Every structure is written in structure tokens, then in C-alpha cells.
Amino acid sequence: MPTSCSFPCQRSWISYHPSSINLRSHRFVVASSAAAGMELSLTRPDDWHLHLREGELLHAVASHSARQFGRAIVMPNLKPPITTTEAAVAYRQSILKALPEGSVFDPLMTLYLTDNTSPEEIKLARQSGVVFAVKLYPAGATTNSQDGVTDIFGKCIPVLEEMAKHNMPLLVHGEVTDPSVDIFDREKVFIETILEPLLKKLPHLKIVMEHITTMEAVKFIESCSEGSVAATVTPQHLILNRNSLFQGGLQPHNYCLPVLKREIHREAIVSAVTSGSNRYFLGTDSAPHERRRKECTCGCAGIYNAPVALSLYAKVFEQAGSLDKLEAFTSFNGPDFYGLPRNTSKIKLRKSSWKVPVSYPYEHGEIVPMFAGETLEWLPSNN
Numbered sequence: 001m002p003t004s005c006s007f008p009c010q011r012s013w014i015s016y017h018p019s020s021i022n023l024r025s026h027r028f029v030v031a032s033s034a035a036a037g038m039e040l041s042l043t044r045p046d047d048w049h050l051h052l053r054e055g056e057l058l059h060a061v062a063s064h065s066a067r068q069f070g071r072a073i074v075m076p077n078l079k080p081p082i083t084t085t086e087a088a089v090a091y092r093q094s095i096l097k098a099l100p101e102g103s104v105f106d107p108l109m110t111l112y113l114t115d116n117t118s119p120e121e122i123k124l125a126r127q128s129g130v131v132f133a134v135k136l137y138p139a140g141a142t143t144n145s146q147d148g149v150t151d152i153f154g155k156c157i158p159v160l161e162e163m164a165k166h167n168m169p170l171l172v173h174g175e176v177t178d179p180s181v182d183i184f185d186r187e188k189v190f191i192e193t194i195l196e197p198l199l200k201k202l203p204h205l206k207i208v209m210e211h212i213t214t215m216e217a218v219k220f221i222e223s224c225s226e227g228s229v230a231a232t233v234t235p236q237h238l239i240l241n242r243n244s245l246f247q248g249g250l251q252p253h254n255y256c257l258p259v260l261k262r263e264i265h266r267e268a269i270v271s272a273v274t275s276g277s278n279r280y281f282l283g284t285d286s287a288p289h290e291r292r293r294k295e296c297t298c299g300c301a302g303i304y305n306a307p308v309a310l311s312l313y314a315k316v317f318e319q320a321g322s323l324d325k326l327e328a329f330t331s332f333n334g335p336d337f338y339g340l341p342r343n344t345s346k347i348k349l350r351k352s353s354w355k356v357p358v359s360y361p362y363e364h365g366e367i368v369p370m371f372a373g374e375t376l377e378w379l380p381s382n383n
């Protein structure tokens with residue numbers, strides 16, 4: 001990593017216009033509106049797409065999510081991946097052990113779909129009471145996805161039929177992996193060649209298109225029947241466009257998959273999410289890597305955003321004049337789609353400046369968060 005680069009340099013924030021906030025429109029969530037000290041009270045949010053990793057990394061990050069979120073859909077792309085209910089149950093135990101004393105954070109587990117996943121495994125998953133979804137990674141699409149699906153139509157239809165029977169959602173990393181397809185077009189091509197035909201074949205399968213990044217994904221989600229297909233949206237795809245990858249030099253901490261897209265796509269996603277539609281919900285895709293694995297000759301994909309996600313989502317909704325719609329996105333649409341109860345406890349978001357730590361050290365490394373060293377507004381707190 002060249003040291004001459006002012007790193008991390010993430011100046012491509014969306015512009016911020018406090019004057020555009022319509023206070024009347026979100027009166028019901030405003031607990032206190034004394035100008036700078038404005039406070040929002042929200043039903044505790046859930047994170048419907050989270051990477052907690054394992055070992056030391058798990059212990060380093062678990063408390064950041066557990067402090068703010070009630071539940072999280074935990075991604076199964078470990079080494080080796082979580083392909084069985086038995087492994088998911090064991091992974092859940094190790095997450096619970098990594099939580100701070102007294103935490104009531106509930107990890108909702110997922111299975112990693114492979115060419116060999118059996119319909120019987122889906123039955124076991126449903127019976128377990130701790131597995132809530134199955135994740136489709138096209139083979140090679142992202143971190144630890146080499147064991148993913150190579151031929152969904154040829155190998156996975158019986159297992160997907162079983163999932164539809166049990167109302168178990170398929171969570172989709174929606175990118176083709178064909179190297180001849182431009183990396184910025186992989187989501188669009190995936191929708192055309194996999195998702196649309198899959199829905200025609202299995203109209204009753206519940207699908208979450210994870211971390212959408214394009215206007216084509218928004219169009220697709222809007223075209224599907226409500227309650228059967230939904231999408232998670234990350235803070236980075238709402239706040240940054242692809243210029244952020246190259247601003248003042250290569251920015252490895254802004255590199256994630258699906259990769260950041262053009263500004264027109266960011267704008268389409270912001271409009272969709274802040275419209276109040278119940279088809280979109282919070283999914284951070286927070287994906288920690290040890291600093292050395294990001295700042296090297298072949299840096300890993302993934303942005304660590306768990307500590308800053310709520311501040312950033314609030315900023316996006318505030319700027320759109322839609323703070324009254326923030327709570328549905330963070331706390332209602334997700335559990336409603338999954339058929340789970342909404343949380344009953346509350347958190348507060350206080351409009352006061354706070355500085356993001358430059359890194360989170362742990363015994364053998366450190367993790368650099370999104371917007372490291374920057375000042376954010378909207379500080380989450382539990383009381």
C-alpha cells in the first residue's frame with residue numbers, strides 16, 4: 001500500500017442539505033427536536049445481511065452489531081461454508097459465545113446452497129428453528145464462494161421446490177460470474193439470465209435479492225409481486241458511487257462486491273428505498289477483513305460498516321426528506337417479509353457529531369471501518 005496516498009480518503013459523500021428536512025412529515029418518530037440535539041426513537045432494527053466471520057474476527061465484531069440490532073441474518077460463507085443444519089447450529093453457538101454479557105442479540109442462521117444440497121436438508125433446517133434462509137452464491141462470485149452453485153437450473157430445482165413448500169426464502173447474491181461479462185453489468189445480466197427465468201419456473205419461491213446496486217434491480221423488484229420478492233440495501237450503495245473507488249488513489253476500503261456503480265444507479269436505489277415501499281429493508285452486508293487482507297496486492301472485497309450503518313442510513317433518509325420512512329426500512333419491512341415478529345425494544349438516534357475510530361484493533365490485527373476517522377451525525381444509543 002503506497003503511503004503517499006492520503007488513506008482512507010472518502011470525500012465523495014452525497015451532498016447534505018439539512019434545510020431539505022420536512023420536520024412535519026416525521027413528527028411521530030421525533031423524540032426531541034431541539035435543532036442540533038434532535039433525537040429519533042426507532043423500534044430496534046435488524047440487519048438482514050451480515051457477515052460475522054469466525055474466530056478472532058467474530059469476537060472483534062460481534063458486539064458492534066449486537067449493540068444496535070435485535071437480530072441479523074448471518075451469512076454462511078465461512079471456510080468451509082455452512083452447508084448443513086448441524087454446522088449452522090454449531091456456528092450459532094460460537095456466535096452466542098462471542099456476544100457481550102447479557103446481550104439478547106439473536107443470530108438467524110442461513111445455509112450455503114451448493115450443487116449437492118438435498119431437499120432433506122431443507123426439512124432439517126426448517127425443523128431446527130434456527131435456520132431461516134438459504135443463500136445462493138454463484139460459484140466464484142465473492143469471498144469464499146468457490147463452493148457455490150454452478151448450475152442452478154440443472155442441479156437445484158428440487159431443493160428450491162422444497163424451500164418454496166416451507167416458505168423459506170432464497171437469498172441471492174445476484175451477479176453472474178462469467179468472466180466475459182463486464183463487472184459493472186453482472187447484476188443486470190444475472191437478473192435477465194437467472195432471476196427472471198427462475199421466478200417463472202418457481203413463482204412461489206420467496207426471494208431476497210441481496211445488496212442491490214442498479215436501477216435494473218430496482219425495476220425488477222418493483223415488477224415482482226409484493227411479499228414474494230424483496231431486496232436488502234447496504235449503506236455503501238446508498239452513499240457512494242464508483243468514483244469512491246478511485247478518489248485520490250485506489251481506495252481498497254471502498255471495494256466490495258457487488259462493486260459500487262454509477263451515480264444514476266445510486267440515485268435510483270435511494271429513491272426506491274426512501275419512497276416508503278415495503279419491498280426494501282436494511283441489510284448492511286458488513287464484511288470485515290483484517291487490514292492486511294484489504295491493503296495488499298490482491299485486496300479482498302468487503303466493507304466493514306456495522307459501527308456506522310445506522311448513522312449512514314439515517315443520513316440518506318434525512319437528505320431525501322423521508323425520515324418518517326426510516327423506521328419501516330430499518331425495523332418493519334424485514335421481519336414482515338420473513339414472517340417474524342417485529343422487535344419490541346427501542347433505540348435512539350441522536351443528531352450529534354461523532355468520530356468514527358480509525359480502526360478496531362484485536363489481538364493479531366485490526367479492522368478499518370467505513371468512513372474511518374471521519375465525523376458522522378446520528379449517533380445510535382440504547383437509552
Ligand SMILES: [Zn+2]
Nearest residue numbers: 049051075285
Ligand atoms: Zn454479503
